[in-house]
Amino acid sequence: MPLSKHLILTGFMGTGKTTVGKLLAEKLNCPLVDTDAEVEKSVKQSISSLFAEKGEAVFRDWESRVLKEVLSGPPRVVTTGGGIVLRQENRRMMRSLGWVVCLTADRDELLHRLKGDESRPLLQGNARQKVEQLLEERRGYYRDSDWVIDTTGKTPEEVADEVISAIQKEFSQV
Numbered sequence: 001m002p003l004s005k006h007l008i009l010t011g012f013m014g015t016g017k018t019t020v021g022k023l024l025a026e027k028l029n030c031p032l033v034d035t036d037a038e039v040e041k042s043v044k045q046s047i048s049s050l051f052a053e054k055g056e057a058v059f060r061d062w063e064s065r066v067l068k069e070v071l072s073g074p075p076r077v078v079t080t081g082g083g084i085v086l087r088q089e090n091r092r093m094m095r096s097l098g099w100v101v102c103l104t105a106d107r108d109e110l111l112h113r114l115k116g117d118e119s120r121p122l123l124q125g126n127a128r129q130k131v132e133q134l135l136e137e138r139r140g141y142y143r144d145s146d147w148v149i150d151t152t153g154k155t156p157e158e159v160a161d162e163v164i165s166a167i168q169k170e171f172s173q174v
């Protein structure tokens with residue numbers, strides 16, 4: 001199904017953006033891009049090693065650059081990193097060029113999904129404390145979206161179907 005605008009997934013780490021985005025792209029038969037994967041391709045290193053070598057600010061610059069480039073292309077399912085909402089320019093671009101669907105999940109479910117994960121530099125160490133602090137800092141930004149979908153207790157497949165039915169009215173305008 002052709003999209004008339006980007007379908008952008010935002011939300012905290014572990015809410016399932018990357019997983020659900022893949023299912024959405026399959027179900028809608030449309031192209032998919034993940035901003036983290038694009039950053040990794042551009043810098044030719046993993047996000048963890050980019051954070052370790054250059055720090056978060058350099059990652060954020062790459063993230064904004066990649067978002068701008070992705071959103072200037074044809075409509076796609078766009079999965080983002082959880083911190084993309086931190087910059088106002090990113091939030092503005094996403095709201096004006098796409099439908100923004102924010103995924104959420106209960107804190108305990110996030111911790112369960114992310115347990116033992118070593119690929120997310122911001123959660124290394126005391127993950128519970130870091131999740132709580134970052135959720136608190138970002139809560140307002142995540143609310144700035146067209147739809148908020150709670151994924152707690154749902155399979156990725158169920159979440160993808162819920163996203164599709166939420167935006168169905170808009171699809172029929174295509």
Ligand SMILES: Nc1ncnc2c1ncn2[C@@H]1O[C@H](COP(=O)(O)OP(=O)(O)O)[C@@H](O)[C@H]1O
Nearest residue numbers: 012013014015016017018019113151154155156
């Ligand atoms: N709805 C879900 N229920 C259970 N586990 C999930 C769900 N969505 C994602 N996961 C798992 O949680 C982890 C993080 O998912 P991921 O898609 O990478 O999240 P994000 O991109 O939002 O950080 C993965 O191990 C994934 O398999």
Ligand SMILES: O=C(O)C1=C[C@@H](OP(=O)(O)O)[C@@H](O)[C@H](O)C1
Nearest residue numbers: 012013014036081082083120121
């Ligand atoms: O929330 C964040 O600041 C981040 C989320 C990660 O993406 P996911 O949300 O896909 O895990 C990745 O962009 C990076 O580790 C920073």
Ligand SMILES: [Mg+2]
Nearest residue numbers: 017018080081
């Ligand atoms: Mg992801």
